[in-house]
Amino acid sequence: THSFTHMLSRHHHSFSCLSSSKHHPRLSQSSSRFQQLFRLHKYHHSIFSAAQTAAQQFHSGHHCFNSTVHNRNMSTSATSTEQRDSSTHIPRKSHLSHEQSPYLLQHSENPVDWYPWSDQAFELAxxxxKPIFLSVGYSTCHWCHVMAHESFENEDIAEYLNENFVSIKVDREERPDVDRVYMAFVQAFTHHGGWPMSVFLTPDLKPFFGGTYFPPEDKYGRPGFKTILQRIAKLWNENREALISQSDQIMQGLQQHTGEASASGGAHSEVALQQPDKYLKLGAMKFMNQFDNVEGGFGDAPKFPRPSILNYLFRVYHMYKESDKEMETFADQILRACLLTLDKMANGGLKDHVGGGFHRYSVDEEWHxxxxxxxLYDQSQLVYxxxxxxxATGNEFYADIARETLSYVQRIMSNGDAFFSAEDADSKPTVDATHGVEGAFYVYEYKELKETISGGQEDDTLKMFCELYDCRPGGNVKPTSDPHGELKNKNHLIQRKTFEEVAKNYNRTTVEVQQMAKDALQKLLAFRQKRPRPHLDDKILVSWNGLMLGAFAKAGAILDNMEYIDVAEKCARxxxxxFYTDNGILMHSYRETIAPIEGYLNDYAFLIHGLLDLYEATGRIDWLEWAQTLQEKQNELFWDKKNHGYFEVTGKDKSILLRMKENYDGAEPAGSSVSAMNLARLGTLLGAHTFTSMAEQCLAQxxxxxxxPHAAPHAACALHQVAHSGRQFALxxxxNTRIRESQETRQLLHLIQNRLDPAKSxxxxxxxxGMQHEYLKDATPKGGKSTVYLCEHGSCQQPVNSVEGLKKLLHEE
Structure with missing residues (x-):
């Protein structure tokens, strides 16, 4: 069992789903903030003896969840599929029936009388x-499904909830503001967090008790959900003043340490701005100390992609490879770490070899x-x-992985205009099954491989495929990665050998083996299409779409693929x-129609990021102008005028008790980190010193x-951008020249875009x-051809209008 502090020091981003053995490895609070929050924990144990016992019992049981996060499932807290199926489920309509969220709709026929997060529910409480029972999750959350089957479909539990509580269901992806506040409480209260999140509130929305997944009955010395409900109801009726007093103390502490009253890094982080290269190197060294030299990745299992680490390390690699000869060895080590990690992820089970795209994380050290x-946010970031x-390498293997990922997104996660949120881990193993099983869609018995690939014959094609992807008659999943035996006798594809090695063993050419693998994977794809598909969460979020349209734009520019750029522009439109209202406000979520939820910081920041990449891919000034307009609106709505940096919410919604900030870069980069990068880029593109200054202020806090610095790799990228952003390419x-129709222009752009110079503009x-940059005012196309001006610090070198001239300018000939 790993202590929480060890988990923090080892793998921040594995924390958020410990209780659910689940996805979203996003840490909701920073480690330093956690240390502050943990001081609040001393209050919790003095609330009342019964609640203290429940919290302590829950906490002790929670270590089981923690210790088994390395496995694909939870341990003794989990019930079997058969046990889950035994709960009574009498469908009924609820107040969720007309909601848009797929997660809320999944619960619309529970016997629990659910309400959405709304004034109606608050007034009823x-x-x-009555106290409020708040349940937060999302539609592709495995342990949310488990708790739903065990407790929320159970008539006895539902009846007790309906009689004694007002029950509210929240989709954390639709309402990240609600999730963030109460996750801060749960993490302070239990030292852990995850989804499903279960919190008990006073009618004025102040939390007084919480946790994550609870089994329905008492088990292994831990109180079950039914017992907890009974204790909470009794305490509410008999000792309410103590509960309310405790709630007030907790909220005061949270406000002091996480809300508007808290102070940020301030002068402490100004040091990094004064000595950026020192701290950039420090963060890189920290990651290199955590690097797994054999299997890639940073830290032990479970292993998460966390692409912002790789983006950061590529910047440090370029910084030392290009400018510091003494650090070339360190730069080469960084490059090897990045490439080995990307190789292992692409060849491992993290990647769906049959259908494309990447899964959330690996439970083992081998990425199997x-x-x-x-x-969606993993697909976009991994493309980058x-x-x-x-x-960095010119190796087409990496370009092919990006192409495969984009192809998957276009086929499965798109409505033709924009992109959906997620595909579930669970799916029904058969059409007649009543509940899903994790991984059922993606794994194969040996006999299925034999029948599909070689028509039931034990021929060389089957043998080569199984050697290439480590498939075996008894399955290839280790018991330590499958403690409940759900993957017993199953094979999950992992490419352990190279095409060259298999070709040599079977006296074939590499091309022949590659074609064999391609044909076999196509057969498996056709076979798999007959299975029940995992649930698709088809809501469209601005934030994740901003990341994805940016990935398509960047891929289009680097790979000279106009189709990708068309996809990006279609999404931007x-x-x-x-989502963009007449008064300049972004909305947050769409599913058939716009949800009445205004955008959050991440919506603005991630969309601006995508638009800037789209501008660099197309040269269309309207995308740059919209990015500037959105940035100005973001500053108006979210900027902290007192301590600098950005709040995550506007503060308009009075039901959100804390106006919080986030600086930790986890599964998704923090909105503040992305904003600092956007401000730095806009400052350069527009010659706007105000934006550059705000970028520095954002980083200083x-x-x-x-x-x-290793805890905020995307913020470190922004620090690098601010410190090394002098190089500008002006085309x-x-x-009347259109980029897509001018081969010469596209060749010049391709050369610029395919140069590893992350801070370039x-x-x-x-x-x-021309109006923004005095030194470009008189710049003209030379010889009637597209012309490149390479400028630094307000002055430009001699312009060039040919690929050969540009190569000489870049010293690449």
Whole structure:
């Protein structure tokens, strides 16, 4: 069993799903903030003796969840599929029936009388004088499904909830503001967190008790959900003043340490701005100390992709490879770490070899057995990482992985305009099954492989395939990765040998083995299509779409693929047409129609990020202008005028008790980190010193940059951008030239985009850009051809208008 502090020091991002053995490895609070929050824990044990016992028992049981996070399932807290099926389920309609969230709709026929997060529910709690039971999860959450089957479909538990509580169901992806506040409480209260999250509130929304997954009955010395409900109801009726007093103390502490009253890094992080290279190197050294030299990745199992680490290390690699001869060995070590990690992920079970795309994380050190959920934000960020690897090495393998990932997103996670959120880990093993099993869609028995690939014959094709992907008659999943035996006798594809090795063993050419594998995978794809598919969460979120459209734009520019750029532009237009209101406000979520939820910090930051990449891929000034407009609106809505940096919410919604900040870069980069990068890029592109200054202020309040830069790798990327952003490529086009129709122009762009120079800026000189940069005012196309001006610190070198001239300028000939 790992202590929480050890988990923090070892793998921040594995924390958030410990209780559910689940996905979203996003840490909701920083380690330093946790240390502050943990001081609040001393209050919790003095609330009342019964609640103290429940909390302590829950906490002791929680270590079971913690210790088994390395496995694909929880340990003794989990019930079998047969036990789950025994709960009574009498469908009924609830107040969730007309909601848009797929997660809420999954619960709309529970016997629990659920309400959405709404004034109606709050007023009901006040009127009936009842505490609130808040359940937070999301539609592709495995242990959310388990708790639903065990407890929320159980008539006895539902009846007790309905009589004694007002029950509220929240989709954390639709309402991250609600999730963030109460996750902060649960993490302070239990030292752990995850989904499903279960919190008990006063009618004025202040939390007083919480946890994550609870089994329905008492078991192994831990109270079950039914017992907890009874104790909470009794305490509410008999000792309410103590509960409310305790709630007030907890909220005061949370407000002091996480809300508007808290101070950020301030002068502590200004040191990083004064000595950026020192702290960039410090963070890289920390990651290299954690690097697994054999299997890749940073730290032990479970292993998460966390692409922001790779993006950061590629920047440090370029910084030392290009400018510091004494550090070339360190740079080479960094490059090897990035490439080995990307190789192992692409060849391992984290990648879906049959259908494309990447799963959430690996439960083992070999990247073999994953948690099978697929998230849109992972696909987008990993595309960036593989494109970085391609640009750094020129190896088409990395470009192909990016292409396969984008192809998967287009086929499965798109409505033709924008992108869906996630695919579930669970699916029904057969059409007649009543409940899903994790990984059922993605694994194969040996006899299925034999029948599908070689028509039931034990021929060389089958043998080569099984040697290539480590498939065996008894399955290839280790029991330690499958403690409940759900993958027994199953094979999950992992490429342990190279095509060359298999070709040599069977006296074939490498090309023949590659074609064999391609044909066999196509047969498996056709076979798999007959299985029940995992649930698709088809809501469209601005934030994740911003990341994805940026990935398509970047891929289009680097791989010279106009189709990808068209996909990106189509998504950007969808964002503008559907989510952007007449008063300049972004909305957050869409499913058939726009949900009445205004955008959060991440919606603005991630979309601006995507638009900037789209501008650099297309040269269309309207995308840059919209990015600027959104940035100005973001500053108006979220900027902390007192301590600098960005709040995650606007503060308009009075039901959100804490206005919090986030600086930790986890599964998704923090909105503040992305914003710092956006501000730095906009400052350069627009010659806007105000934006550059705000980028520096945003970084200065990030406590990690000077204390633990490895905890904020995307913020460290922004620090690098601020410190090394002098190099600007300005492309001047002849009148009426369209990039997609001009081969010469595309060749120049391709050369610029395929240079590993992460801090470079690319702008397209027109009247608007010329007005922002005095040194480009007189820049013109030379010889009637598209012309590149390479500028630094307000002065430009001699312009070039040919690929050969640009290569000489870049010293690449």
């Amino acid at each position: 006040r009127t009936q004088d 057995v994953p948690h099978f959920e697929k998230m 990482s593989y494109l970085d690897a391609y640009v 969808f964002m503008r047409d559907k 990030n406590e990690y940059l000077s204390r633990a 001047v086009l002849p009148e 690319l702008m397209f000189k027109d009247e608007f850009i």
